[in-house]
Amino acid sequence: MTDASVSSSAPGLVTEEHRREAILEATWQLIAERGFHAVRVSDIARVCGTSTGTVHYYFPGKSDVLTEALKYCVEQAFNRQSVELRRITGAHERLLKLIDMQLPRVGFILDEWSIWLQYWAESVVRPEFRAAHNEFYARWQETVIRIVRRGQSQGVFRAEVDPENVALRLTALTDGAAIQVLTGAPRMTTTVMRELLVDFVQRELGA
Missing domain, CATH: 1.10.357.10 (Tetracycline Repressor, domain 2)
Structure with a gap:
């Protein structure tokens, strides 16, 4: 892979990662507010301002996005605490x-x-x-x-x-x-x- 190909693909990769994180961020907050089993993919899409198809692009099923959102939330909490404690x-x-x-x-x-x-x-x-x-x-x-x-x-x-x-x-x-x-x-x-x-x-x- 040449330097040019890395450069041209990088913005797309960043955008995809940001979209995935935005979906997880919205999902865990919905779970916190409504409960794990009350959150629908359509709810997630609406909060993110996107379509259910986009959510399914990153997470094939409802269980996938809900499960990953739980893990994402806990991971973010650990990261935040680690930064604070190191000070x-x-x-x-x-x-x-x-x-x-x-x-x-x-x-x-x-x-x-x-x-x-x-x-x-x-x-x-x-x-x-x-x-x-x-x-x-x-x-x-x-x-x-x-x-x-x-x-x-x-x-x-x-x-x-x-x-x-x-x-x-x-x-x-x-x-x-x-x-x-x-x-x-x-x-x-x-x-x-x-x-x-x-x-x-x-x-x-x-x-």
Whole structure:
């Protein structure tokens, strides 16, 4: 392939990728608002200002676009969090920032939690969802593990704690509290959720 052919094809490739991402972006937001099974391809096309044929060009079936949209949403959340965390040197501050980014406040983080809940539900009845789900979960726990180890090397977290065990319990506590927030459980708010998680960090990791 010559340099000229690469140059001439590049704009088309960029456009195709942008169109695909626009479809995924619209789809996951529709899923967050309406529910996984309530979203139609015609809804996606309307939001994107395109045709159902265009949606099917990138994703042959409804299940394909819905499934890829769930993965896309989670991937974007991980990428955003990674950028934010890399800006913070101290492990304790980095872990508190991660907690803050997990709080299901009004806005796109609340929508992302809606996606997570629906991903869990689909994984229960659709085994094909589980591999990606478990991969995402492993990445989240690995993020916590790295922060804990960083804190141990910095002397701000106790050296004797097991980072993997802390990550397992912290992610489980985060999920449990978030589910209660999202389902309107009495006495559970994002403020209470944050207090629970910060208290866990202080009790389990405080040097």
